[in-house]
Amino acid sequence: MDVRFLRTEPTMAFPRGRLLAVRGGRLTVLAPDGWDPVGGRADHAEPITREQAEDWCEREGWPSDLLDAVPTP
Incomplete structure (x- = not known):
């Protein structure tokens, strides 16, 4: 099942936005x-x-293998 990635708009708490993923229609x-x-x-x-x-993960200090761990609904 394909995964789509999105980034939220920057905020004071998250100056580079937050990373979102959609898999099977689940955000x-x-x-x-x-x-x-x-x-x-x-x-x-x-x-x-x-x-x-992957670049976002690197800048934020998150391991990029989390991108393969998006749960299936």
């Missing part, structure tokens, strides 16, 4: 304890490529 956010489901929609999030998601 999740990368949190300290892994991928957490998010209710609602990501209307203002920007779609990004897998490579951009």
Whole structure:
């Protein structure tokens, strides 16, 4: 099942935005304890490529193998 990645708009708490993923229609956010489901929609999030998601992980200090751990609904 394919995964799409998105990045939220920057905020004071998250100056580089947050990393979101959609798999099987389920929206999740990368949190300290892994991928957490998010209710609602990501209307203002920007779609990004897998490579951009890997770059985001590197800048934020997250291991990029988390991108392979997006849960299946």
